[in-house]
Amino acid sequence: MSEEVVCAFIEKNHKIILIWRRSYESGGLESLLSIRKGRGKKARIANLETLREDILSLHSNCSGGRIKCQNIVDMVAQKYNVIYSTSGMYHLLHRLVFSWITSRSQHPKRDPQAQEDFKKNF
Incomplete structure (x- = not known):
């Protein structure tokens, strides 16, 4: 049976069939049966x-x-x-219940006294 016929029969992409065939050829039936659905779990941070x-x-x-x-x-x-x-x-x-709604940031070189003077004299 050709690969195109197999793809049409089980409605899978030819790349999936290739992965399955290589897995079977390298490790036999047990290797083929160990393939899991999905992409797997991401590594998690322990603490x-x-x-x-x-x-x-x-x-x-x-x-x-x-x-x-x-x-x-x-x-x-x-x-x-x-x-x-x-x-x-x-x-x-x-x-982690972080909220990124924050107040307006302040420039590190700001001068609070100069700002107050500006407000008073404006």
Whole structure:
């Protein structure tokens, strides 16, 4: 039976059939039966409380402005050796009950006294 006929019969892509055939040829029936549906589970961070503290320290160490999701993704990849997409990180931040609605950031070189003087003399 040709590969095209098999693809049409089981309604799968030829790439899937190729993966199944190579798995069978390399490890037999047991290797073929060990293939699971889906892409598998992502690596998870073991201690989410430590991650929460790391995110808060990243935010407090930021001088002016805000941290972005990509900053957190980079920190997690470097410290925990776990790769997240930004959308995956947003889901994780939601589970950690982080809210990114913040007040307007303040420039690190601002002068509060000069601002008050400006308000009084305007």
